[in-house]
Amino acid sequence: MxxxxxxxxxxxxxxxxxxxxxxxxxxxxxxxxxxxxxxxxxxxxxxxxxxxxxxxxxxxxxxxxxxxxxxxxxxxxxxxxxxxxxxxxxxxxxxxxxxxxxxxxxxxxxxxxxxxxxxxxxxxxxxxxxxxxxxxxxxxxxxxxxxxxxxxxxxxxxxxxxxxxxxxxxxxxxxxxxxxxxxxxxxxxxxxxxxxxxxxxxxxxxxLPVQPLDGGRIVLEGLKVFGVSAADQIASLFGLLIAGVVAVWAYQHQETYLMVLFGVLGVGCYQRLVSSGVRG
Known part of the structure; x- marks a missing residue:
């Protein structure tokens, strides 16, 4: 499914x-x-x-x-x-x-x-x-x-x-x-x-709190509501972690489409981290 x-x-x-x-x-x-x-x-x-x-x-x-x-x-x-x-x-x-x-x-x-x-x-x-x-x-x-x-x-x-x-x-x-x-x-x-x-x-x-899904946008804007200065970096890092967890779970359960989707979303979160000046 x-x-x-x-x-x-x-x-x-x-x-x-x-x-x-x-x-x-x-x-x-x-x-x-x-x-x-x-x-x-x-x-x-x-x-x-x-x-x-x-x-x-x-x-x-x-x-x-x-x-x-x-x-x-x-x-x-x-x-x-x-x-x-x-x-x-x-x-x-x-x-x-x-x-x-x-x-x-x-x-x-x-x-x-x-x-x-x-x-x-x-x-x-x-x-x-x-x-x-x-x-x-x-x-x-x-x-x-x-x-x-x-x-x-x-x-x-x-x-x-x-x-x-x-x-x-x-x-x-x-x-x-x-x-x-x-x-x-x-x-x-x-x-x-x-x-x-x-x-x-x-x-x-x-x-799910992974950008650009709605949950990721909600986390980002929620951090900004509370005046968090590093909102973009935190939201991207959190999204990267969640995307990784979901992708690994999908791989373990042979859910190829979900694995690919959250793999792509995870790459996007990493790119946002890099563009905001956070290097891994």
Missing amino acids: TKLFLFSMLNRRHNKEMLLAEPQSTPADFHFHIGRIPVRVTGWFWPAAGLFGWGLAQSLAGDDTRTLLIYLGVWVLVVFCSILVHELGHALAFAASGQSSRIVLYHFGGLAVPTGMPAPALKSPLRRLAVSAAGPVAQLCLAIVVVAIVMMLGYQVPDPGFLSSLPIIGNSLEEVSLAGQPIPSMLGRLMVYHLLFVNIAWAILNL
Whole structure:
């Protein structure tokens, strides 16, 4: 399941630390608005989302091609909605600070890109912290809404799988998975499971204190809120250590995608340390 994480972890936003730049517009792009926020979905978003869900859909559908395509469609829809909610959280936080922005969904996840003149309010590290936290918080709120709706309808929340091993969250999900009647539709159970997996697991992973993930930005801006003069160096060093631990864990558990991801993030943290004058 780890390869599913990779799709949303490179969804950085608006500074020079972006691992991947916003892709250029193409005729295959799909455009719409959410209120005043423009949204662009690139043509490569859909096959990339499908690629990362292919293995799971195939394991569930077996040799039934029609069922495989249906399950894959459910996965892609969930990924689309979840990443859109994540970036919408950032965009709304920008708007609350007086900053306009646009959302781009592309083959490596999503971007909430500031537009126009920089808002004076974003000079405050506390405001920037709020913007960074808004994406994962939006996803966790979506997961809570999904659980609430399922329970209100009198159904069981699908078995949370590996999420049951998480403290607090796992116990809560395990309790609600035993209440009510099973969701009668396999597609319904699958959609709820995917929604919980993506919006809890990806949000938690994104909150790890490794730049340029949201958690790394939160640590950096939090240090600045408290006036720590070496905030950049401390955040980068902390991120380097965490990235190393996760990469080693992933290697030991043969989680190749996670290992590569945090290896790359660790290199980025080291480069920031070097550029800030800290030599190893």
